[in-house]
Amino acid sequence: MALADQGGGEGTGDIEPPLPTTRPAEYDQMEKWLDEHPEFVHDYFARKAKRSMIDGWLIAHAISHSLGLVQSANSSGSNSRNNSGANTPVRKISAQEFEKGGLVLNPMISTVDGTPTFLGSNSSHSSSQAQTTKSYRRTKNQLKALDEKELMYELVMDICNDLDVTSLCYKILHNVCILLHADRCSLFLVEGKGTNEKSLVSKLFDVNGETTLEELSKVQEEIRIPWGTGIIGYVAEKGEVVDIPDAYKDPRFNAEIDIKMGYRTRSILSMPIKDSEGEVIGVAQAVNKISAADEPFDEHDEKVFGSYLAFCGIGLKNAQLYERSLLENRRSQVLLDLARVIFEEQSNLASLIHKIMMHTQCLLQCERCQVLLVDNSSKGIFSQVFDMEANDFDNSETYTREGLTEPRFPIHIGITGHVATTGEALNIPDAYADERFDPQTDLETGYRTRSILCMPIRNAHGRVLGVAQLINKLDGMPFNKNDENLFEAFAIFCGMGINNTQMYEVTVRASAKQRVALEILSYHTCAPVEETQKLKNAFVPSTQHYRLLDCGFSDFRLDDDDTLKATIRMFMDLELLDKFRIDYETLCRWVLCTKKNYRQVTYHNWRHAFNVAQTMFWMLQESRLGKLIGDHEKLALMVGCLSHDLDHRGTNNQFQIKTMSPIAELYSTSVMEHHHFDQCIMILSCKGNEILSSLTQEEYEYVIQLIEHAILATDLALYFKYRNKFFKLVDQAELSWEADEHRDLLRSMLMTASDVSAITKPWEVQNKVADMIANEFFEQGDLEKTQLKIKPMEMMDRDKKDQLPQMQVGFIDSICLPVYEAISKVSGSLQPLLDGCKRNRENWSSLAQKENTPVRKTHQNDPSTDDIIS
Numbered sequence: 099m100a101l102a103d104q105g106g107g108e109g110t111g112d113i114e115p116p117l118p119t120t121r122p123a124e125y126d127q128m129e130k131w132l133d134e135h136p137e138f139v140h141d142y143f144a145r146k147a148k149r150s151m152i153d154g155w156l157i158a159h160a161i162s163h164s165l166g167l168v169q170s171a172n173s174s175g176s177n178s179r180n181n182s183g184a185n186t187p188v189r190k191i192s193a194q195e196f197e198k199g200g201l202v203l204n205p206m207i208s209t210v211d212g213t214p215t216f217l218g219s220n221s222s223h224s225s226s227q228a229q230t231t232k233s234y235r236r237t238k239n240q241l242k243a244l245d246e247k248e249l250m251y252e253l254v255m256d257i258c259n260d261l262d263v264t265s266l267c268y269k270i271l272h273n274v275c276i277l278l279h280a281d282r283c284s285l286f287l288v289e290g291k292g293t294n295e296k297s298l299v300s301k302l303f304d305v306n307g308e309t310t311l312e313e314l315s316k317v318q319e320e321i322r323i324p325w326g327t328g329i330i331g332y333v334a335e336k337g338e339v340v341d342i343p344d345a346y347k348d349p350r351f352n353a354e355i356d357i358k359m360g361y362r363t364r365s366i367l368s369m370p371i372k373d374s375e376g377e378v379i380g381v382a383q384a385v386n387k388i389s390a391a392d393e394p395f396d397e398h399d400e401k402v403f404g405s406y407l408a409f410c411g412i413g414l415k416n417a418q419l420y421e422r423s424l425l426e427n428r429r430s431q432v433l434l435d436l437a438r439v440i441f442e443e444q445s446n447l448a449s450l451i452h453k454i455m456m457h458t459q460c461l462l463q464c465e466r467c468q469v470l471l472v473d474n475s476s477k478g479i480f481s482q483v484f485d486m487e488a489n490d491f492d493n494s495e496t497y498t499r500e501g502l503t504e505p506r507f508p509i510h511i512g513i514t515g516h517v518a519t520t521g522e523a524l525n526i527p528d529a530y531a532d533e534r535f536d537p538q539t540d541l542e543t544g545y546r547t548r549s550i551l552c553m554p555i556r557n558a559h560g561r562v563l564g565v566a567q568l569i570n571k572l573d574g575m576p577f578n579k580n581d582e583n584l585f586e587a588f589a590i591f592c593g594m595g596i597n598n599t600q601m602y603e604v605t606v607r608a609s610a611k612q613r614v615a616l617e618i619l620s621y622h623t624c625a626p627v628e629e630t631q632k633l634k635n636a637f638v639p640s641t642q643h644y645r646l647l648d649c650g651f652s653d654f655r656l657d658d659d660d661t662l663k664a665t666i667r668m669f670m671d672l673e674l675l676d677k678f679r680i681d682y683e684t685l686c687r688w689v690l691c692t693k694k695n696y697r698q699v700t701y702h703n704w705r706h707a708f709n710v711a712q713t714m715f716w717m718l719q720e721s722r723l724g725k726l727i728g729d730h731e732k733l734a735l736m737v738g739c740l741s742h743d744l745d746h747r748g749t750n751n752q753f754q755i756k757t758m759s760p761i762a763e764l765y766s767t768s769v770m771e772h773h774h775f776d777q778c779i780m781i782l783s784c785k786g787n788e789i790l791s792s793l794t795q796e797e798y799e800y801v802i803q804l805i806e807h808a809i810l811a812t813d814l815a816l817y818f819k820y821r822n823k824f825f826k827l828v829d830q831a832e833l834s835w836e837a838d839e840h841r842d843l844l845r846s847m848l849m850t851a852s853d854v855s856a857i858t859k860p861w862e863v864q865n866k867v868a869d870m871i872a873n874e875f876f877e878q879g880d881l882e883k884t885q886l887k888i889k890p891m892e893m894m895d896r897d898k899k900d901q902l903p904q905m906q907v908g909f910i911d912s913i914c915l916p917v918y919e920a921i922s923k924v925s926g927s928l929q930p931l932l933d934g935c936k937r938n939r940e941n942w943s944s945l946a947q948k949e950n951t952p953v954r955k956t957h958q959n960d961p962s963t964d965d966i967i968s
C-alpha cells in the first residue's frame with residue numbers, strides 16, 4: 099500500500115492529505131527550519147505522532163528498498179493464497195541491505211488485526227535512529243560563535259554517540275566543512291580485504307554545510323575507486339595526508355567528476371581515517387577552502403583535520419562494528435524465518451518450494467528463481483521444475499509455473515545440469531560468455547538471461563536432490579559474494595526441507611499402501627457371508643452334548659463346525675450375549691473370523707485355542723471362581739483364550755528374535771503375545787465382528803485392557819515373573835478379591851492353567867497333544883538347523899525325541915504342578931486339574947524310567963533351564 103493511501107480511513111484525521119505537487123514557498127521555508135531544528139522535530143513527533151503515521155513511515159521506507167515486489171506481496175496478506183502457503187509472511191528485505199546497511203527489520207510478526215508484517219513497532223532501526231536524533235545539535239550559527247577548542251569539543255560530542263554509519267558519516271563531513279571552512283567534503287570507506295581486493299567506495303559525496311542527509315541519499319550514486327588510484331586511493335594506500343593547493347596541477351587528480359558536476363576544484367585536503375589500531379578504514383576529503391583570497395588549506399587545517407579524524411576513526415569503527423552485528427542479526431533472522439517456514443511445511447513439496455522461492459526472490463532480488471528436482475528413481479533426469487518470476491507475486495494463482503518447462507529432461511544439459519552432476523555451485527556474471535550456458539530457452543521465449551547463480555540442493559547425506567537457480571539480479575549487477583553466501587544457506591535449508599517433505603510423501607504413500615494391503619487382508623480374513631449364515635442358522639447343541647463341563651474334555655471327536663458351535667454355546671452359557679448385548683450374528687462372524695486367523699500349524703492352531711477356552715469355561719462354571727470373577731473379566735478371559743495364539747507360526751519368541759522377524763522389530767519382549775493381541779484387536783475392530791460394540795467407551799477400554807493382560811499372561815516368561823507373588827499370597831491366604839493386583843495375578847494364573855491344560859487331560863489325550871507339541875518344536879528345530887545353522891535346544895531337536903518323556907516330567911514339575919497346586923488352593927473345585935496333571939506325571943515318569951534317562955527340568959521359558967537355552 100502506498101503511503102498516500104494510508105490516510106484513506108474516513109474522518110480519522112490521523113494523516114495529513116498529500117501535499118500538492120507545487121508547494122507554496124512557505125512550506126520550503128518551514129521544511130528548512132525543521133531541518134535545522136531536529137531536536138524540535140523529534141520532540142514534536144514524540145508527543146504528537148499517531149501510530150498510523152509511524153506505520154506509514156515504516157512502510158514507505160521499507161517499500162523504497164524492495165521495488166514493486168513488496169507492494170504486491172504485502173497485499174497478499176489476505177487469505178486468498180491459503181493453498182499456496184503464500185500467507186506466510188516473507189521478510190521484505192533484499193540481500194543488498196545486508197551489504198550496505200539500511201533498515202533493520204524485526205522478526206516477522208502478526209499485527210493485532212492478524213495481518214502478517216515484519217514491521218515491528220519497536221524495531222532496532224528506530225532505536226538506532228533515535229540515537230542519531232536524540233542528541234542535541236547546535237545550529238551552524240551557534241557553532242560559529244564558539245572558539246576553536248569549544249568547537250572541536252562540540253563536534254566530537256556530536257559524533258561520539260552515533261552508531262548509524264550513514265548518519266555518522268554525514269555528521270563527520272558536515273562538521274569537517276565547518277571546522278575547515280571547506281566548500282565541500284566527501285568520505286570514502288574501505289571495502290574488501292587484502293591489497294588486491296580492497297577498494298574505496300563513496301559513502302557520501304560532495305557534502306556542504308547546507309545539504310541534508312535525506313537530499314544526499316536520494317541523489318548519490320556509488321563511486322568506486324581502485325586501491326592506490328587517484329588522490330583518494332593514494333591517501334588510503336599510503337595512509338598519508340595529501341594537501342594540494344591546486345588540484346589541476348596534481349597528476350593524481352581526476353577532473354572527470356568536476357566536468358560531470360560542473361564544479362571547479364581548486365584546493366584539496368585529503369586525509370586517512372584510521373581505527374584505533376592504525377588501520378585505514380576510510381578517507382575524508384575537504385575541497386576548496388572558503389576564504390576571501392581563495393587560499394588553500396594550510397598546516398593548521400591539517401592539524402585540526404587530523405585531530406578531528408582521530409576521533410572520527412574510533413566512532414566510525416564502532417558504528418561499522420555495530421552495523422555488522424545488526425547485519426548478522428538480520429541474516430540470522432532471515433535464515434530463521436526460512437527455517438521456520440520450511441519446517442512448518444512438511445507435507446506438500448510444491449507449497450514448500452513455492453515458499454522457498456518467494457523468500458529467495460525477496461531476499462536476493464532477482465528476475466527469476468527456479469528449483470529443479472532430480473528424479474528419485476531415475477537419477478539422470480529432472481522430474482520437477484518450479485519456476486517463479488518476480489511479477490508472479492502479483493498473481494497468486496500462477497505463482498509457480500511447474501510444468502511450463504518440459505517436466506522430464508536430461509540432467510546433463512546447461513548450467514543446471516552442470517551443477518546437478520558435479521555438485522559445484524556456479525556464479526556466472528555473463529551467461530552468454532559461458533560455454534555451458536544453453537541459450538535454447540531464451541531463443542524460444544525471447545527472454546534474455548544475463549547473470550546466473552546456481553547452487554546444488556543436497557540432503558543431509560550430501561546427495562544432490564536438485565538445483566536452485568537465480569537469474570538476472572533486478573539491479574542489473576552480477577550476483578556477488580554476499581548473494582552466494584545467502585543463497586548457499588538457503589540451499590542448505592532447502593535441502594533439509596525438501597528431503598523431509600519427500601520422506602513424508604514416501605511415508606504417506608507407504609502408509610496408504612499399507613492401508614490398501616490391510617483392506618485386502620481384512621477382506622480375506624473376515625468370514626464369508628455364507629459361512630456366517632450357516633453358523634447363525636445352525637442348531638447349537640448343549641454343554642452336556644459337547645461335554646464342555648468335563649474336566650477331561652477333548653476336541654478330538656468334534657469336527658470344525660462343532661468347535662464353532664461349542665464356542666457359541668460357552669458364550670451363551672456364560673450369558674455373555676445378554677449381559678453385553680452381543681448380536682448373535684456378530685458373534686458367529688467373530689468366532690468364524692477368529693478361527694480363520696489361526697494358521698494350520700501342528701499345535702498352535704485353532705483347536706489349541708478352543709481347548710484353552712474350554713478349560714477356562716470349565717473353571718469359571720465349575721468353581722467358586724465363577725461367582726467371584728466379574729462378567730467383564732469373564733468376557734475378557736474367554737475372548738483372551740480364543741485369541742491368545744492368533745496367527746501363531748509354529749515358532750516361539752526366541753525364533754522371532756533370532757531370525758529378526760518383522761514382529762521382533764515391533765516388540766522386544768513377549769514378541770508373539772503382543773502380535774496375538776494385535777491380531778485380536780484387528781479382528782474385533784473389523785466391520786461385522788464388533789462383539790464389544792454395545793459396551794460403553796469406558797467398559798470397552800476396560801475389557802480391551804483385560805484382554806491384553808490375559809493374552810500377554812500366556813507368555814511363560816511372565817508367568818515365571820509373577821507366579822511367586824501369587825503363590826505367596828495363596829500360601830499365606832492373603833489373596834483378596836478386592837485388590838486389583840490380586841485379581842490380575844489370579845487371571846494370569848488361570849490363563850496359564852488353561853493354556854497348558856492338555857497336561858491335565860486323560861493320558862490318551864495328553865499323549866497325543868504332547869506329540870503335536872513335540873512335533874511343532876522339532877519343526878522349529880529343523881528350521882534352526884537348516885536356515886539359521888544353529889544347534890536347537892534339546893526339546894526342539896528331533897534327534898533327541900526319545901527324551902520326550904523326561905522332558906514332559908520336567909515341564910510338569912517346573913511349570914504345571916506349581917500353578918495347579920496354587921489354583922486348587924484358591925478353589926478346591928479345580929483339584930481335578932492338579933490330579934490329572936499328577937497322573938500324567940506318573941505316566942511320563944515311568945516312560946522316562948523305561949528310557950532310563952534322568953528327568954530334566956526342560957523348558958524354553960523356565961529360568962532354571964537357562965543352561966539349555968543358551
Ligand SMILES: Nc1nc2c(ncn2[C@@H]2O[C@H](COP(=O)(O)O)[C@@H](O)[C@H]2O)c(=O)[nH]1
Binds near residue numbers: 813814868909
Ligand atoms: N514341553 C512342553 N511344553 C508345553 C506343553 N504344553 C504347552 N507347552 C508350552 O507352553 C507354552 C504355552 O504357551 P502358548 O501360549 O504358546 O501355548 C508354549 O511354549 C508351549 O509350547 C507340553 O506338554 N510340553
Ligand SMILES: [Zn+2]
Binds near residue numbers: 742743
Ligand atoms: Zn497357547
